[in-house]
Amino acid sequence: MTEIHGTVAPGFEAARDQFAKHFETGEETGASYAVMYKGEMVVDLWAGTKDADGTTPWQRDTIANVWSTTKGVAAICIALLVDRGELSYDDKVAAHWPDFAAHGKGDITIAQMLSHQSGLSGLREPTTLAEVYDHDLIAARLAAQEPLWEPGTRSGYHAFTYGFLAGEIVKRVTGRSLGTFLQDEIGKPHGIDFFIGLPDSEEPRVAPLIEAPGLQPLAAASEVQQLTFANPAIPQTAPNDRAWRAAELPAAGGLGTASALARLYALLDEGTAPGGTPLISRPTMEALRTVRIQNEDLVLGVPVRWGSGMAMNGFNMYGPNDRAFGHTGWGGAFGCLDPEAGLAIGYVMNRMGAAVVGDPRSLALATAAFACI
Numbered sequence: 516m517t518e519i520h521g522t523v524a525p526g527f528e529a530a531r532d533q534f535a536k537h538f539e540t541g542e543e544t545g546a547s548y549a550v551m552y553k554g555e556m557v558v559d560l561w562a563g564t565k566d567a568d569g570t571t572p573w574q575r576d577t578i579a580n581v582w583s584t585t586k587g588v589a590a591i592c593i594a595l596l597v598d599r600g601e602l603s604y605d606d607k608v609a610a611h612w613p614d615f616a617a618h619g620k621g622d623i624t625i626a627q628m629l630s631h632q633s634g635l636s637g638l639r640e641p642t643t644l645a646e647v648y649d650h651d652l653i654a655a656r657l658a659a660q661e662p663l664w665e666p667g668t669r670s671g672y673h674a675f676t677y678g679f680l681a682g683e684i685v686k687r688v689t690g691r692s693l694g695t696f697l698q699d700e701i702g703k704p705h706g707i708d709f710f711i712g713l714p715d716s717e718e719p720r721v722a723p724l725i726e727a728p729g730l731q732p733l734a735a736a737s738e739v740q741q742l743t744f745a746n747p748a749i750p751q752t753a754p755n756d757r758a759w760r761a762a763e764l765p766a767a768g769g770l771g772t773a774s775a776l777a778r779l780y781a782l783l784d785e786g787t788a789p790g791g792t793p794l795i796s797r798p799t800m801e802a803l804r805t806v807r808i809q810n811e812d813l814v815l816g817v818p819v820r821w822g823s824g825m826a827m828n829g830f831n832m833y834g835p836n837d838r839a840f841g842h843t844g845w846g847g848a849f850g851c852l853d854p855e856a857g858l859a860i861g862y863v864m865n866r867m868g869a870a871v872v873g874d875p876r877s878l879a880l881a882t883a884a885f886a887c888i
Contacts, residue, residue, distance in 0.1 A: 517543075517562050520575070524557035526887055533883035534560050537876050545573035545722050546864035547773035550884045551781035553857040554789045558884065559774050565722035565865065576708065578770045579722040579865050580754035583674070584850055585769030587842030588709060589681045590629060590803065590824025591779065591794070592697055598799040601688050604629075604823055608680075611687040618661040627667055628680050630807035630821035634662025635680065636671040636814050637742025644747045647675065648762040650692070654683040663739050664813065670821055671813035674743050678766030681824065694763040701794065707779050709771030712763035721770065723755045727846065727867035743814050751846070751867055767845070776850030776861025780841060784854040800854065804840040817872065830873055834858065834885040847874035851881070860884050 517538035523531045530550060537543045545563035549556065565571040596602040602611070604626040609616035615623070623633050635657050646652055657679055664671065673680065682693040689696055694712035701707050710717065749767075753759050759768060781787040782794040783803070793800070806827055809820045820827035825840040833839035833851040841851025841860075846867035852859045860881055868874040 519560055519562045521560035522556075522558075523560070524552075524555070527552075527557045527884070529887055530558050530880070530883045531560060533879055534562070537879070538562055542866070542876055543864060544569075544725055544866040545577065546862070546866075547573070547575075547577065548880055549772075549774040549777035549861045551777045551787060551859040552888065554781070554787060554791065556774065556777070561773075567725045573722060573865075574720075576720055576772065577722050578708070578710070578717070578720050578772055579848070579863050580724055580760070580768065580770050581776075581848035581863055582754075582767045582844030582846055584776065584842050584844035584848045585711060585765055585767055586677055586681075587825055587850055588697065588711065588769055588779065589678065589693055589765035590842070591783065592685060592693055592701070593625070593629065593681060593824060594783075594795050594799055594803045595700060596685070596688055597802065598795040602684070604802055608633075608684065612658065612683055614655070614658040617659050620662060620666060623666045625684065626807050626823050628684075629677075629824035631670040631673045631677070631812070631814075632667050632808055633673065633680065634664045634666045634671070635660060635676050636663060636673045636739060637676065637744075638746055639663075639742065642746050644749065644753065645758075647747065647749075647764070648758055650679060650682060650763060653679045663742065669813050670808045670810055670819060671739055672743070672815045672819075673766070674814065675749070675764075675766045677824075678764050678768070682763065682765045692763050693765045701779070705778070705782060705794070707771075708775040709769060709779065711765050711769045713760040713770050717770075718757070718760070721760065722865040724752055724846065725866045726751045727869045729869060737813070739813050771863065773861035773863045776863065777859045778861075780850050780852040780859035780861070783852055786854060786857050787852065787859050804838060815872065830878070832873060832878060832881060833860075834881055843872075843874070843877060847877050849877050849881075853885075856885065856888060858884060858888060
């Protein structure tokens with residue numbers, strides 16, 4: 516039986532039991548799981564091993580790549596700029612990034628960009644994985660590109676391009692990369708153990724991802740889907756290369772712990788932030804979770820509600836409140852906040868789940884946490 520490490524507050528034992536169950540059933544190799552409730556860390560657990568061979572224990576400070584869970588972290592960076600008055604969700608992207616106005620993109624707003632409405636979910640120009648590591652190159656291609664559909668009319672999940680768009684806005688406004696801004700303004704001041712662009716010094720802490728057998732990418736039936744997911748096609752194990760981890764990829768390249776995600780989301784509201792001192796104001800938090808578009812996504816092919824870079828709750832992924840928000844990642848990781856319930860959750864693992872959307876482990880862990888309150 517796998518030993519579960521960490522702490523659980525009285526009343527949250529069921530959350531621990533659910534986490535342990537995933538190891539008993541063989542669904543996990545190594546993972547961490549954390550829950551913040553009304554400003555307190557009530558669940559902070561880790562278990563298993565960093566490697567598929569089962570030789571290296573998962574430690575409290577073990578980090579792993581969380582794929583698109585990174586998008587929520589990037590959205591929080593932009594929300595902080597909005598809260599400081601350095602940016603508005605209603606700003607035109609081109610007001611900060613003039614080249615972006617090419618091919619009729621001049622009216623696209625920051626809110627539309629963050630809610631996957633820019634029509635830039637994929638690159639028209641053939642692109643290699645090595646080129647994806649070059650932020651300036653990809654940002655320039657996106658600025659010069661004609662949209663794949665009329666901006667503002669539909670959402671189409673910007674699986675990888677989201678990071679270059681969000682990253683370029685942060686760079687234009689602050690003069691810093693998004694990863695540097697994250698560390699300077701959130702990570703170091705608030706003790707959030709999360710990186711977009713991993714320093715060499717943190718490499719020993721990384722748990723490599725383990726492929727999910729039989730995992731199939733989303734069916735690329737349309738041109739938009741093909742350009743989004745197959746140009747270039749990103750293998751499950753791409754984050755196991757140092758080049759990926761060193762690059763700043765705000766769409767899919769973040770690494771951190773579950774407790775970091777729970778703490779970060781808890782910082783977004785005064786009712787959940789430690790000491791009652793949130794990172795952003797309530798109006799900004801409300802703007803962050805305002806539904807910008809609700810439709811069947813052109814890329815994902817399922818009904819979605821997008822906030823300003825956040826995925827609004829669907830299928831009870833973040834508990835019973837449809838105003839809860841957060842972001843999941845390919846393979847299972849997620850972070851979320853329900854301000855009304857006072858609950859923030861983080862989950863990080865190394866064994867990729869087979870579900871493309873809605874990992875059953877994630878759903879079970881979120882459900883268990885909410886059942887404790």
